[in-house]
Amino acid sequence: MNTEKKVKGNLDSQLSDEELVHFLQEGGPQRYFSVLADRYHDYVLKKCKGYVKDADEAADLSQEVFIKVFMQLNTFRSEAKFKTWLYTIVYHTCVDYLRKKKRNTHQVISDKLSSELEEVIEAEEVDQESLMLALEQLLEQITPEEKLLLLLKYKEKQSLQTIVNTLHISESAAKMRLMRAKEKINRLYEKQLRSN
Structure with missing residues (x-):
């Protein structure tokens, strides 16, 4: 037995x-x-x-x-x-x-994403404080699904196809949302740098 x-x-x-x-x-x-x-x-x-x-x-x-x-x-x-x-x-x-x-949910997600999103910033050097402020602003402007998309892509390092299957969205929708988030974070980051 x-x-x-x-x-x-x-x-x-x-x-x-x-x-x-x-x-x-x-x-x-x-x-x-x-x-x-x-x-x-x-x-x-x-x-x-x-x-x-x-x-x-x-x-x-x-x-x-x-x-x-x-x-x-x-x-x-x-x-x-x-x-x-x-x-x-x-x-x-x-x-x-x-x-x-x-x-503060935004702060928790910001902390989880901050180091991973450095690769999204197109500037030569990354100022951590400006990045965190830009990230917090970004997270207030996007939906919970978009936050999850960013976490899956940059924190969990999931492939685009896995994200598509998990969130039940099309590949073009996933690419578009990632691209928009990337553009937004870069705009917000530049704005933060200028205001410092």
């Missing part, structure tokens, strides 16, 4: 995320969800900590994320990687939490 359990456990851990989700969607045993949760526990906790900084809050949020994942599993389509889909749930859960707590 123990040997059989061990073999089953090893087989479960060899399955891809997408295979585990497919089995769950087909009504497979709940142990598949445990395998997924074990795989991503540390990842989700780390991402949540990036938003709230407090270990207890992050642990509570990661529990909430896994509940949402479990409840929304039937909406996952294999067009995107499971990890990217999971990240969008983490993002929305944490941003909603920050909003309810009246915390």
Whole structure:
């Protein structure tokens, strides 16, 4: 019996995320969800900590994320990687939490994006303070979906095709939004430099 359990456990851990989700969607045993949760526990906790900084809050949020994942599993389509889909749930859960707590969501997202967006700035040298101010202004002018698009592209380093599949938008829409955000941040950055 123990040997059989061990073999089953090893087989479960060899399955891809997408295979585990497919089995769950087909009504497979709940142990598949445990395998997924074990795989991503540390990842989700780390991402949540990036938003709230407090270990207890992050642990509570990661529990909430896994509940949402479990409840929304039937909406996952294999067009995107499971990890990217999971990240969008983490993002929305944490941003909603920050909003309810009246915390500065823009500041948290700015902090997450600031170093990665240096590559978007076309100036020779980047002044961190001006970049942060420009980024905060940009984040106030774009939609939550566009913020997620920037995080997926620059923070999570996802491919354009993965972003398209995750957000269910066309490739041209994703390219256009990224280009607009890039142009906007450069305009705002130049404006900040001039006003300093």
